Amino acid sequence: MTTVDPLTTLANLRDVASAHPSLATGVFLRSDAPLATDRHDGYPVVWPPRTVLDLRDAGEQGNDVHPLAAHCDVVPLPLLRGAAYDVDGLPPTLGALYLTMLDSAHDMLVDVVRLVATAPGPVLVHCAAGKDRTGVAVALVLSLLGTSRESIVADYTATDANMAGVNARMLQSNHVVARVADIDLEALPADLSRAPVDAIAAVLDALETHPDGAEGWYLARGGDADTLSRLRSRFLG
Numbered sequence: 418m419t420t421v422d423p424l425t426t427l428a429n430l431r432d433v434a435s436a437h438p439s440l441a442t443g444v445f446l447r448s449d450a451p452l453a454t455d456r457h458d459g460y461p462v463v464w465p466p467r468t469v470l471d472l473r474d475a476g477e478q479g480n481d482v483h484p485l486a487a488h489c490d491v492v493p494l495p496l497l498r499g500a501a502y503d504v505d506g507l508p509p510t511l512g513a514l515y516l517t518m519l520d521s522a523h524d525m526l527v528d529v530v531r532l533v534a535t536a537p538g539p540v541l542v543h544c545a546a547g548k549d550r551t552g553v554a555v556a557l558v559l560s561l562l563g564t565s566r567e568s569i570v571a572d573y574t575a576t577d578a579n580m581a582g583v584n585a586r587m588l589q590s591n592h593v594v595a596r597v598a599d600i601d602l603e604a605l606p607a608d609l610s611r612a613p614v615d616a617i618a619a620v621l622d623a624l625e626t627h628p629d630g631a632e633g634w635y636l637a638r639g640g641d642a643d644t645l646s647r648l649r650s651r652f653l654g
Contacts, residue, residue, distance in 0.1 A: 424589055425456045428582025429547035432462045433555055436572035437564050440652050444538050447555050449547035449583045450477075451484040466541035470494055470532055472525075472550040473543075474501040485541075492532060496522040496550040511549065511608050512619030518553050519623055523638040529554045530561065530640060534648035546583045548576045548612055556620050560631035561645060562652050566621055576612040584610070 430448035434440035443463040450473065457465050465488040474495045483491045496518050500506055508514045519526070533540050544550035552573045559569045576583075608616065624631040632645065 423582050423585040424452065424454045426582075427451065427455060427460070428586055429576055429579040430460060430462065431572075431575065433559070433572070434652075436559055437568045440562065440564070441654065444540065444651055445533055445555075445558065446539050446541040447547055447551050448541060448543045449579075449586060450543055450545050452586060452589060453481070453484045454589070455484060457488070463539050465489060466539040468492065468532060468536040468538065468540045470529055470540065470542040470554075471544075472496045472554065473545055474499050477501055477545060489541075490536070492528075492536075494525045494528055496525055496544070496553070498522065501545075511613065511616035514549065515553050515616055515620045516623060518550065519620060526554060526557055527635065527638055527640045530558060530635065530648060531644050533558055534644050534651060538651075545587065546576070546580070548573075548580075548583070549609075549616075552576070552612070552617055553620055556617055557624070557631065557635070558648070560621065560624050561635060561648060566625075569621060570614055570617055573617040574612045574614060580610060580612075 427448045430446065432442050433445040433447055434442040446462055446466060465485060467489045469483065469485050469489055469491045471483060471491055471493050472495065473493075474497055475493065476499075485491060495501075498521060508517060529542065533542075542551055542554050556569050556573065559572065624634050627634040627637070629636070635645065636642070
C-alpha cells in the first residue's frame, strides 16, 4: 500500500466537477491549505492552478509567502474577516458559523463567484482544511450552477475521509501549532473536525428559501447576471 506523505501532498484536493457529471473538469478545484514542501506533480487534477482564492485570514500563515505564489495569481478573500482564531466569538455550531459567513462575507462570496467565472483557470479555492469556508464557497457556486442538493452535500461530506491527513498537515505549520496552543479546544464547536450534513444543509436552506433561490440570493448581494451567465457557460458549455 502506498503511503501518502502529508508534507508533500494535499490531503483534501479534488475537482469540484466531481460533484456532478454535467460539470466541466479542470475549471474549479478545492483543497486544504498548500504547504511550501508540497510537490507539484502526481495529482489527479490539472495542476498547478493559474488562480488561487485563499479564504484564510492574513495571520493564518504567519508572514510566509503563499506556497503557490510563484506559479499563479493568489487572491486573498478572508471570509472570517480576521476572526479565525477568535474562539470566544465562534457560534456554537458549524451551521451557525456558515450562516454568519453568508451574512457578513457575502461581498467576498460574490467575488468568489466572479473569479471562478472569469479568472484564468484552473481556479483553486482553499482555506485551512478545505472544509468550512471552502465548503460554503463551493456550495454557493454549485447552487448557482443548478447542481442538486444531494450532489452538493456529497461533495461537502467527502472531506470527512480526508480529515486525518488535513490535521497531520496542519501540525507541520509552527505558526498554526503556536496559535492552537493558546486556544481552549473545549470551547470550539464539537463538529469542527467533521463535515456534518446539517452544517452545509444550513447554507443550502438559506439559499433555497430566498424567493428566487440561490440566483436571487446572489443578485441581491451585488452579483450580476452577466457573471452568472459566464459561470454557467464555463461549467455547462
